[in-house]
Amino acid sequence: MNIVMLAGFLAIAPPASVRGYDTPDDGGRSITLEWTLSPDDGVIERYEIYRSCNGVDYEKIGVMGRGRGLFEDDTEDRRQYYYKVAAVADTARAFSEPSAPVMSSAQWLNRKKINIIVAVAVFGGLILLFIQRARRGQKLFVRKIAGLQAIDDAVGRATEMGKPILYCPGIGYIEDIATIASLSILGEVAKKCGQYNTELINPHFDPIVYTVAREIVKESYASVGRPDAFDPDSVYYVTDSQFAYAAAVDGIMLRERPATNFLVGWFRAESLILAETGASTGAIQIAGTDQVSQLPFFVTACDYTLIGEELYAASAYISREPLLLGAIKGEDWGKVIIGAIIIAGSILGLLTAFPILRLFD
Amino acid sequence: MNISTDPWIWIASILSLAILSFLYKENPIFRAAEHIFLGVANGYLVTFYWHRILVPILFRPLFQQGELLLIIPFVVGILYLTRFIPRLSWLVRIPIAIYMGYWTGVLIPATIQAQIIKQMQGTVLTSQNFQAWNAGSWGIVWSVLIFVGVLCTLSYFYFSREHKGVIGVTSRVGIVFVMTGFGAAFGYTVMARISLLIGKLQFLLGDWLGIIR
Numbered sequence: 001m002n003i004v005m006l007a008g009f010l011a012i013a014p015p016a017s018v019r020g021y022d023t024p025d026d027g028g029r030s031i032t033l034e035w036t037l038s039p040d041d042g043v044i045e046r047y048e049i050y051r052s053c054n055g056v057d058y059e060k061i062g063v064m065g066r067g068r069g070l071f072e073d074d075t076e077d078r079r080q081y082y083y084k085v086a087a088v089a090d091t092a093r094a095f096s097e098p099s100a101p102v103m104s105s106a107q108w109l110n111r112k113k114i115n116i117i118v119a120v121a122v123f124g125g126l127i128l129l130f131i132q133r134a135r136r137g138q139k140l141f142v143r144k145i146a147g148l149q150a151i152d153d154a155v156g157r158a159t160e161m162g163k164p165i166l167y168c169p170g171i172g173y174i175e176d177i178a179t180i181a182s183l184s185i186l187g188e189v190a191k192k193c194g195q196y197n198t199e200l201i202n203p204h205f206d207p208i209v210y211t212v213a214r215e216i217v218k219e220s221y222a223s224v225g226r227p228d229a230f231d232p233d234s235v236y237y238v239t240d241s242q243f244a245y246a247a248a249v250d251g252i253m254l255r256e257r258p259a260t261n262f263l264v265g266w267f268r269a270e271s272l273i274l275a276e277t278g279a280s281t282g283a284i285q286i287a288g289t290d291q292v293s294q295l296p297f298f299v300t301a302c303d304y305t306l307i308g309e310e311l312y313a314a315s316a317y318i319s320r321e322p323l324l325l326g327a328i329k330g331e332d333w334g335k336v337i338i339g340a341i342i343i344a345g346s347i348l349g350l351l352t353a354f355p356i357l358r359l360f361d
Numbered sequence: 362m363n364i365s366t367d368p369w370i371w372i373a374s375i376l377s378l379a380i381l382s383f384l385y386k387e388n389p390i391f392r393a394a395e396h397i398f399l400g401v402a403n404g405y406l407v408t409f410y411w412h413r414i415l416v417p418i419l420f421r422p423l424f425q426q427g428e429l430l431l432i433i434p435f436v437v438g439i440l441y442l443t444r445f446i447p448r449l450s451w452l453v454r455i456p457i458a459i460y461m462g463y464w465t466g467v468l469i470p471a472t473i474q475a476q477i478i479k480q481m482q483g484t485v486l487t488s489q490n491f492q493a494w495n496a497g498s499w500g501i502v503w504s505v506l507i508f509v510g511v512l513c514t515l516s517y518f519y520f521s522r523e524h525k526g527v528i529g530v531t532s533r534v535g536i537v538f539v540m541t542g543f544g545a546a547f548g549y550t551v552m553a554r555i556s557l558l559i560g561k562l563q564f565l566l567g568d569w570l571g572i573i574r
Contacts, residue, residue, distance in 0.1 A: 175461050175465065241399075254387035332519055335518065349487035360482035
């Protein structure tokens with residue numbers, strides 16, 4: 001009787017239907033394993049997962065708790081694997097039948113991100129369409145932006161006072177959109193400096209941005225017929241340490257006493273230090289960034305601030321480049337589409353039981 | 362008063378005071394500290410890049426472990442230095458273009474997912490909001506405020522029309538939302554900066570001079 005009871009206690013049913021398949025919508029190197037839970041799932045301690053490359057020699061690769069019938073394994077692509085799952089209770093193990101051989105591979109398309117592909121196609125298509133229109137000469141209207149009117153006045157003020165202009169492009173890298181917009185505005189400011197023979201001081205945080213800016217300023221001076229006025233030392237690399245850069249720019253503001261400070265680009269915590277120091281010297285300050293966390297400091301301490309996308313629009317407005325104008329128009333249409341989707345989605349979500357929020361997952 | 366005898370704490374404290382002297386006016390002591398800061402930062406970063414990035418990630422795998430594929434990024438990186446050779450300086454555009462193209466490809470889908478699609482999902486009103494209101498929650502109020510704020514702020518950043526008429530009204534509402542958000546962020550950040558100042562004062566008065574514990 002006791003032997004029968006002991007045998008009954010130790011005999012547990014194995015899991016069934018162990019199935020392995022290539023994890024979908026990934027870059028490969030992953031196999032997903034599924035199995036039907038053991039009928040004794042309520043009494044077992046865990047499931048142990050075993051793997052073999054030849055169907056003979058198995059090694060334990062993982063453990064799952066009871067009640068769970070899913071496991072994801074890290075594998076090498078294009079290599080066959082066999083799996084077994086064992087239900088474990090104390091020292092007893094009940095092994096399943098081995099799975100069919102399975103291989104992992106990478107997929108070209110992640111179907112979970114189709115909504116992103118659609119969004120990229122729509123926004124990208126709109127931007128390309130308007131760039132083409134701008135290149136064909138169609139006039140694309142961009143409304144006036146307040147801070148831009150002040151640029152001419154600011155450069156003129158520096159010229160009259162005989163003081164330099166400080167242009168700080170922030171601590172962003174060349175791939176940051178705000179940095180690219182800032183360099184575009186730098187080009188236009190440099191043209192005016194060349195025309196009016198105003199000294200330009202342009203310290204940089206990133207060596208690559210410095211390299212690009214140097215070429216931009218040099219070409220700007222050449223485009224207004226003043227290549228001789230370009231001073232190579234006016235554009236220089238300082239450091240790529242955040243607060244060391246802020247200390248250096250503060251020192252420049254207090255020693256050189258520029259009449260105008262441009263703080264345009266990508267900034268972080270040093271923005272308040274720069275803006276307040278510049279304000280204390282009495283300079284006119286024109287700022288612009290797309291960093292929402294830094295905009296409050298610029299709005300507080302600067303005379304004019306380009307908020308967020310106004311910075312991108314400013315570079316398009318000043319340069320009138322078809323590429324930039326087309327991008328602004330495409331983005332405007334993108335905003336219209338976003339607003340329309342939000343309104344339509346809300347109407348659907350409020351008046352029907354349609355699971356509208358799932359479309360965004 | 363229990364003044365520290367650690368020379369590094371003395372150096373850190375003197376440099377801290379030198380930088381803080383800037384609050385009075387720009388002076389040679391601040392200038393000296395500024396230049397020390399710049400020099401140390403640049404020196405540290407050069408050695409950091411060499412020992413933590415170039416040697417373990419590029420030079421050792423390429424020259425000692427035979428990972429020949431790394432020749433490609435090595436050559437691309439070398440092209441940056443052509444900026445110093447006037448005849449070859451045009452080559453610097455190649456690594457810049459590769460770098461910008463790579464990061465654009467990485468960032469665009471991530472930005473669209475996190476900052477457009479997810480934000481739209483959080484803005485859309487659904488019947489769940491009304492049910493929450495009936496249960497006594499303020500959720501519906503905030504949801505409607507977010508809905509109105511997002512649409513009005515989008516109209517403020519619409520550049521294809523002058524801000525007149527309906528767009529003029531909605532853009533003025535939008536900028537009110539924007540500035541309210543800025544005010545909250547400003548207050549929050551000032552609070553964080555005061556915390557930093559407290560930490561610095563604790564270092565000077567505690568670790569250095571031993572006046573406070």
